Amino acid sequence: MSSSADNLREYLSLWPRTLTDLDRFLLALRLGEYNNPSLATLADLDNSTIGAGDGRVQNLPSRIKTINRSTLATKSLELIRSIIGTTKWNTGAELMTILEGLGKEFHTAYSKDPCLSNIVRRVMNEIRKEVESAYSARQQSANSNAPLSVNTACLDPSADSALSPPNVSRVPSMTSAMFNQGADDIKELLYGAAERFRSDSVVSGDSADSRGGDEGAGKGNGKKKRDPKSPQRGQKSESIALSSRAKKLPPFYHVPNGKHFTNNIMESIQEVLGEIDESNKAINDQASLHIHSNATILTYSSSKTILSFLISAYHKSKRRFKVVVAEGAPHYGGHVMAAKLSQEGIPVTVIHDAAVSAMMPRVDCVLLPAHAVLANGGVVAPSGSHLCALAAKANKVSTIVVSGLDFKLCPMYPHEGQDTFQDLISPAVLLPKNISTTIDFENDSLVDLLSPVHDYISPDLVTLFVTNIGGFEPSYVYRLLVELYHPDDPVVFS
Amino acid sequence: MAELSAEEKAQKKAEKAARAAEFAKNNPNIGKTAKPKLTKAERRAKQEAQRAAKVGEGGGKGGGDKSEADKDKKGRQEGNQPQRQQTTRQQTTTRTASQSNSSNPTPSRRKDSNASSLPPPPPPSSTSLNLFDHLPPYRPPPPLSSLKSSLPSQLPRPIIDLGRKYSSLSIDGANDRAVAMLTAFKSVVQSFTCPPNKELRFHLVAVLKTCFQHLTECRPHSISMGNAFNFLKSHILKLNPDLSSDDAKQEVTEGIDRFIQERIRFASSVIARVGVDKINDDDVILTFSYSASVLAVLLLARENATPFRVILVDPRVGDGGACNLMAKSLLTRGVPVTYVGMEGVSYVMRDVSVVMLGAEGVMSNGSVFARVGTLGVAQAAKAYRKPTLVCCEGYKFTNKVQLDSITHNELGSVEGMGGGGEDKLNLLYDLTPSELVGGVVTETGLLPGSSVAVLLREME
Numbered sequence: 001m002s003s004s005a006d007n008l009r010e011y012l013s014l015w016p017r018t019l020t021d022l023d024r025f026l027l028a029l030r031l032g033e034y035n036n037p038s039l040a041t042l043a044d045l046d047n048s049t050i051g052a053g054d055g056r057v058q059n060l061p062s063r064i065k066t067i068n069r070s071t072l073a074t075k076s077l078e079l080i081r082s083i084i085g086t087t088k089w090n091t092g093a094e095l096m097t098i099l100e101g102l103g104k105e106f107h108t109a110y111s112k113d114p115c116l117s118n119i120v121r122r123v124m125n126e127i128r129k130e131v132e133s134a135y136s137a138r139q140q141s142a143n144s145n146a147p148l149s150v151n152t153a154c155l156d157p158s159a160d161s162a163l164s165p166p167n168v169s170r171v172p173s174m175t176s177a178m179f180n181q182g183a184d185d186i187k188e189l190l191y192g193a194a195e196r197f198r199s200d201s202v203v204s205g206d207s208a209d210s211r212g213g214d215e216g217a218g219k220g221n222g223k224k225k226r227d228p229k230s231p232q233r234g235q236k237s238e239s240i241a242l243s244s245r246a247k248k249l250p251p252f253y254h255v256p257n258g259k260h261f262t263n264n265i266m267e268s269i270q271e272v273l274g275e276i277d278e279s280n281k282a283i284n285d286q287a288s289l290h291i292h293s294n295a296t297i298l299t300y301s302s303s304k305t306i307l308s309f310l311i312s313a314y315h316k317s318k319r320r321f322k323v324v325v326a327e328g329a330p331h332y333g334g335h336v337m338a339a340k341l342s343q344e345g346i347p348v349t350v351i352h353d354a355a356v357s358a359m360m361p362r363v364d365c366v367l368l369p370a371h372a373v374l375a376n377g378g379v380v381a382p383s384g385s386h387l388c389a390l391a392a393k394a395n396k397v398s399t400i401v402v403s404g405l406d407f408k409l410c411p412m413y414p415h416e417g418q419d420t421f422q423d424l425i426s427p428a429v430l431l432p433k434n435i436s437t438t439i440d441f442e443n444d445s446l447v448d449l450l451s452p453v454h455d456y457i458s459p460d461l462v463t464l465f466v467t468n469i470g471g472f473e474p475s476y477v478y479r480l481l482v483e484l485y486h487p488d489d490p491v492v493f494s
Numbered sequence: 495m496a497e498l499s500a501e502e503k504a505q506k507k508a509e510k511a512a513r514a515a516e517f518a519k520n521n522p523n524i525g526k527t528a529k530p531k532l533t534k535a536e537r538r539a540k541q542e543a544q545r546a547a548k549v550g551e552g553g554g555k556g557g558g559d560k561s562e563a564d565k566d567k568k569g570r571q572e573g574n575q576p577q578r579q580q581t582t583r584q585q586t587t588t589r590t591a592s593q594s595n596s597s598n599p600t601p602s603r604r605k606d607s608n609a610s611s612l613p614p615p616p617p618p619s620s621t622s623l624n625l626f627d628h629l630p631p632y633r634p635p636p637p638l639s640s641l642k643s644s645l646p647s648q649l650p651r652p653i654i655d656l657g658r659k660y661s662s663l664s665i666d667g668a669n670d671r672a673v674a675m676l677t678a679f680k681s682v683v684q685s686f687t688c689p690p691n692k693e694l695r696f697h698l699v700a701v702l703k704t705c706f707q708h709l710t711e712c713r714p715h716s717i718s719m720g721n722a723f724n725f726l727k728s729h730i731l732k733l734n735p736d737l738s739s740d741d742a743k744q745e746v747t748e749g750i751d752r753f754i755q756e757r758i759r760f761a762s763s764v765i766a767r768v769g770v771d772k773i774n775d776d777d778v779i780l781t782f783s784y785s786a787s788v789l790a791v792l793l794l795a796r797e798n799a800t801p802f803r804v805i806l807v808d809p810r811v812g813d814g815g816a817c818n819l820m821a822k823s824l825l826t827r828g829v830p831v832t833y834v835g836m837e838g839v840s841y842v843m844r845d846v847s848v849v850m851l852g853a854e855g856v857m858s859n860g861s862v863f864a865r866v867g868t869l870g871v872a873q874a875a876k877a878y879r880k881p882t883l884v885c886c887e888g889y890k891f892t893n894k895v896q897l898d899s900i901t902h903n904e905l906g907s908v909e910g911m912g913g914g915g916e917d918k919l920n921l922l923y924d925l926t927p928s929e930l931v932g933g934v935v936t937e938t939g940l941l942p943g944s945s946v947a948v949l950l951r952e953m954e
Contacts, residue, residue, distance in 0.1 A: 296623065322622050327911065329810045329837045339914030347622030348916040350908075353836045354809040354867030358899035358924035362625055384837030390873045418841045427833075446825050448832040452841040 005108070008101025011087070011240035018086045022105065025079050029110035068304060069115055073276055073407040076106065076119050081269045084262070092131035092253040094239055095265075097246040099124050103493035112423050114372050115407045117493050118485075119272075122407070125486045126268040134261050135252040245490065272406070275468065279404035280308045282468040287313035290400060290466065295321040295364040298356065298392075301328025301382040302337040303369030306402050309466075310367075311344050322347045324363060326356050328382055330425065330451050353384050357391040366392045368457070370403035372410045372421055375481055377459035377474025379403075380414075380421045386455035389462070398463040405467040409477070411485050412492070414456050423453040622917050625900055630714065632905045632920070635661040650685065652678040653705045657712035663906075666816055668854050668890055669762070669786045672718035673754055675709060679726060680750045688739050698746070699730050714904050717855030717863065718890045725753055725889075753889075761887040764937040766790040769850065769885055772940075773802055777847040780805040780839075780880075782871045784816035785852020787885035789823055791935070792850075796827050803830040805842050809867035810835050811920065812910050836867050839874045849875040851926075853886040857895050858950055860928030860943020862886070866921050869899065872930040884926075885935045891950050899924040 012019040080102060089095050103120035110116065246253070283305060291297065291313045299306050313319045323341055325348055327334040338348045351359055360366075366388055372380040379401050392399045414420040427449030459474035469480070635658055656678045659665045665674050679702055686701065688694040706723050709715060715723075729749045733742050769791035773779060779802060781788050795802060804824055808817040824831050834842050849871065853864045862868065862884050875882045896902050899921065908918035928943030938949060 324623065325916075327810075329835050332912070335912030335914070338912055338916040342914055342916035349623050350911045350916055350918045352809070352811045352866065352911070352920060354811050354870060355919070355921045355924065357869040357873055358866055358903075358921050361898045362623075362900060382837075383841065384839075386840035387837070387870045387874060390840075390877050391870065394873055418844060422841070444825060446828065446830045447821065448830070450832060450834045450838055450842065452834075452838045455837075455840050 005101045005104040007241045007243065008098060008105065011098070011101075012083070014088075015086050018083055021079060021082060022102075025075065026105060026109040029106070029116075069113070069407070070276055070279070070304075070404070072113070073115055073119055074273060076116050077123070077269060077273050077276070080120070080123055081266065084265060084269070088239075090239055090256040092127060092255075092257060093242055093246040093249045095127050096124060096249065096253070097240050097243045099127065100243050100245060100490065100493070101240075103490065107493040111494075112421065114410045114412075114421060118407045118410060120493065121411070121485045121489050122272055123269060124489045125484060126272065127265055128486050128489075130261060130264045130268060131253055131257070134257060134264075135255075138252075245488075276404070276406045279406050279468040280305055283402060283404060283466055284309055284312035284316070286466050286471055288317035288319065289471070290365065290464075291317070291319045291321055292364075293320050295319070296324060296362060297321055297365055297367060298324045298326065298359065298363040298388065298397075299337070299367040299369075300326045300334070300353075300356070300385045300388050301331065301369065302333030303402070305404060306367050306369055307337060307340055309402050310341060310346060314344060314346050322349070324349050324351055324359055326351055326353050326384070326388065328384060329353055330383075330453075333382070353387070356384075356388050357394075360391040360395045360397060363392075363395075363397055366397055366399045368399060368401050370401050370408055371454055372408050373401070373403065373405060373465070373477060374420065374456075375411050375413050375478060377462065377465075377477040378414050378420075379457045379459075379462060380454050381457055383452045383455045386418075386457050386461075389457045393461050399461060400464045400466055401457075401462050402466045405465075405469060405480065405484075409480060409484060411481050411487075414458075418452075418456050420456045421454055425451050425453055427451040623919070626903070626905060626919065626921075628901075629903055629905050632907055633661070634907065635712075648704070649708055650678075650682045650705065652681045653708055657709050660709060661712040663713075663813070666813070667784060667786060668716050668718040668852075669758055669887070671716050672722045672889075673758060675706075675719050676722055676726070676750050676754055679705065680747050683743055683746045683750070686743065693735065694737075694739055694742050695730050695733050695735065698742075699727055702726065702730075717892050717894075721855075721889050721892065722753065725757075726750065729753075757889040758887060761889065761937040762787050762790050765885050765887065765935050766794040768937075768940055769883065769935045770794045770798060770800075772848055772850075772881075772883060772935075773800055774847070775801055777802040778805060778845050779803070780807065780842065780846040780849045780871070780875070781820070782807045782851050782868055783809050783813065783865050784820040785885065787887060787935075788850045788852045789820060791885060792824060792829060793827055796829050803832065805832045805834060805846060807839055807842075807867070807871060808833065808835050809865060810837075811866060811922075812907070813865070836870065839871055840877075843874050843878040843880060846875070846878070846880050849880050849882040851882065851884050853884050853890065854923055855890045855892050856884070856886050856934055856943075856946050857925075858891070858893050858947040859895050860931065860934070860946050861896075862926040862928075862931055862934075862943075863896075863923055864926060866899075866924045869924040869926045869930070872926045876930050881932045882930060883933050883935050883940070884931050888936045888938060888949065888953065891936075891946055891953070893950060896925060 009019070012022065080099070083098065083102065084095065087098065089098060099120055103117055103124075106116040106120065287309055291310075297310070299310075310323060313321070323338075323346055325334040325338040325341070327350060328337075334350060338350045341348045368379070368381050368385050368388060370379045370381055374380065381401070389399050391397075412420075416422075459477075462474045465472055465474065465477070472480075638658075656665075656674055659674070660671065665671055682702065682705060683698065686698055688697055702723075706715070706719075709719070726746075726749070730746055733745055737745065765787045769788075773791070773795040777800075779792065781792070781804060792804060806817065806821055806824070821831050821833055832842065851862070851864060851868050851871065853862045853868075855863045857863060864884075872882050894902075903924075904922040906920040906922045908920050911918040911920065931943050933940045933942060934946065936949070941949065
């Protein structure tokens with residue numbers, strides 16, 4: 001549905017300032033201000049999370065100009081927040097449409113980084129939660145006001161459709177609904193599922209009106225009843241045309257929400273922001289669990305998260321260890337990483353990428369950064385880290401992926417193998433620097449240069465994830481996915 | 495520091511004396527022959543004692559074979575009074591030097607054994623890992639001016655030139671290094687004049703040994719060089735002692751030529767014929783850096799008009815363009831090449847049909863000692879279940895065995911590995927265990943790694 005992005009633009013034109021903000025952000029994405037994630041990872045190390053930084057990391061040999069990904073995530077979240085704050089949406093469905101549109105805009109501008117889609121999905125999930133909790137709150141107040149008891153309501157089929165929590169179509173809500181309401185409401189669950197099914201098949205038309213009427217009846221004297229269809233059809237200028245996906249949302253998404261609801265959503269966005277902020281700290285707290293004294297730790301290329309993890313282990317947990325850093329071609333982030341570590345007083349040795357396998361028998365644990373964590377527990381990491389993981393596996397060395405999952409966890413599967421999120425950059429980095437090139441790399445039609453940026457690491461090569469929400473095995477990732485994202489939300493915004 | 499330099503001076507003086515003694519012994523017509531009536535065995539024992547003493551100064555830092563020799567021959571030093579005094583003096587100076595400089599607990603072997611021929615090594619480059627203190631640190635090739643003044647005068651010119659080429663890595667690759675060494679030795683043999691009252695065989699071997707030692711000091715010798723030198727030694731010692739000097743020299747040079755021709759060049763062409771069978775139409779061959787034997791296989795396949803393409807993996811270790819040379823050799827013959835860095839191996843491995851790797855040497859347990867990164871490529875190949883072939887001439891098989899890449903290796907220049915104060919480590923080789931190698935392509939055919947020991951035995 002390409003029209004939802006257009007819908008969004010048309011809708012946002014009512015608030016030209018917000019639209020300008022969005023365009024500015026998209027332009028920065030297109031211009032590549034956030035490109036080259038591997039280069040950007042070390043950009044602005046937040047010393048506050050480390051505690052011992054005190055500005056020692058200032059004068060670095062830095063060839064990094066881009067903004068790092070957590071800043072990108074924060075910026076996109078702030079943009080979403082301001083759009084939600086300024087626009088005059090009425091219902092949950094409208095809000096979902098806005099976010100879907102945003103997701104598409106982001107995806108069109110910069111599809112290489114899954115981080116933006118994840119953020120949008122995350123906010124969509126928060127909105128779903130808020131809509132549902134607002135709905136159940138209304139339900140409760142309706143129940144307490146209504147004279148009929150729960151049991152009779154269950155038996156009454158007309159009341160059923162209104163009373164049943166329509167959020168039963170997916171597993172987590174089903175379970176939560178079961179826990180919340182007790183086993184005697186099993187009938188409600190079933191009827192709810194049936195109702196949900198009906199609402200799926202009936203996309204628009206007067207049945208929606210009737211459902212709205214049903215809800216109104218169910219709510220009783222709870223809130224002011226308002227027909228959800230009339231604003232979006234009638235006053236086109238004031239509200240956004242719903243996307244096909246949003247139209248399929250359960251009826252209570254089409255009910256206007258109060259100011260309190262907006263505040264709740266803002267709060268939950270703020271929570272996500274805070275989570276991104278605190279991510280490194282939460283990871284660093286686990287350092288003492290994984291690093292013993294006199295350990296030799298191998299890490300690949302550069303990662304802001306791993307850097308602060310190691311520094312925290314060194315200064316806070318007082319572990320004395322040695323670090324072996326692989327250069328991490330083609331960006332050679334390892335050089336920067338090693339310089340920063342050695343400034344902190346941590347003994348570092350830089351080795352070539354090719355020597356990783358040779359060193360592995362003397363390494364105690366491998367720390368790898370992640371570009372994205374996939375639904376099967378696999379990891380997209382800087383190119384070459386697959387070799388690290390393979391070597392570690394061959395030598396029975398544990399491979400620990402240290403990464404925040406706030407925006408890196410993706411709900412997709414690596415169907416494309418090594419091509420998952422792959423990015424091939426200019427092979428200029430491959431050309432020899434000092435040797436006068438005897439080969440005409442540019443014009444020789446026989447030669448082909450490849451410079452991939454990422455590697456896909458399958459879950460069997462990962463021993464552990466150390467994340468902001470704790471340490472776990474790759475097999476646990478699917479569970480986190482259902483917590484963070486709603487399965488009905490689009491996996492790819494395209 | 496002043497004390498240290500004084501110590502060094504004293505040590506150098508001692509070195510010089512030792513060298514002078516040896517020189518006098520080797521060239522009796524120049525020096526005064528104090529003991530002309532020594533028997534062959536005595537002479538040999540003394541020579542070895544001297545060498546052992548020299549190695550002994552390094553505090554047991556020498557290679558395993560040398561320290562063994564040291565142990566074996568220490569007893570023979572009896573009755574060699576002046577030499578012994580020198581030795582003890584040197585040992586004490588070494589000890590005090592290492593005491594005064596406690597940050598350098600293991601003085602470089604090269605510094606002791608050949609302090610006069612090369613400039614003093616840079617400060618200890620041992621990294622915080624302390625894993626590679628047993629390996630001699632990398633030293634850049636010395637400037638020519640300092641070399642001229644400091645080299646021992648009896649070293650032949652071609653050897654000095656070759657040593658410089660080795661240390662600057664302008665000759666790299668196992669075959670090239672072995673061929674260059676043998677060629678240089680041939681010219682040494684040709685210009686060799688046996689002093690009267692000497693047996694040519696033993697004297698020639700002694701001279702070549704000094705040459706070989708110098709080359710090893712310039713850069714630790716490769717397995718190929720070691721094996722080639724061992725061949726040369728036994729070839730000379732097997733000469734008929736009744737031959738005239740010219741005939742003997744003729745025999746030796748012919749032997750060298752034959753070795754180069756049969757064991758290296760012909761072996762390479764046979765390997766090409768064996769290996770080319772494994773390249774089918776439209777295959778994708780992945781290879782790693784430069785290897786003469788792999789190149790021979792690929793070029794033969796090209797000659798046979800087999801359509802195939804090559805994925806060439808650049809180890810990105812600043813190896814002086816070895817990989818570039820490989821790419822150029824393939825491209826000029828019209829072989830399509832996909833050039834990818836070490837980090838891209840996993841990305842390209844999916845498309846590969848066969849992985850063909852070169853080797854520095856193959857150990858008797860079938861593990862392959864090769865350019866650093868070979869192990870990584872082999873591991874990636876295994877992960878993608880691709881067949882891996884190692885092309886290696888039989889003369890590079892060795893009786894030595896090691897289990898990982900740490901115990902024996904070589905350190906290279908750390909130039910271009912970041913600019914900070916951090917330690918840098920450039921390993922030049924790694925060891926690929928035999929379970930990662932599908933087969934070894936040699937002149938005797940395609941063998942499993944477990945057959946290497948058998949082949950070694952057969953060849954002896």
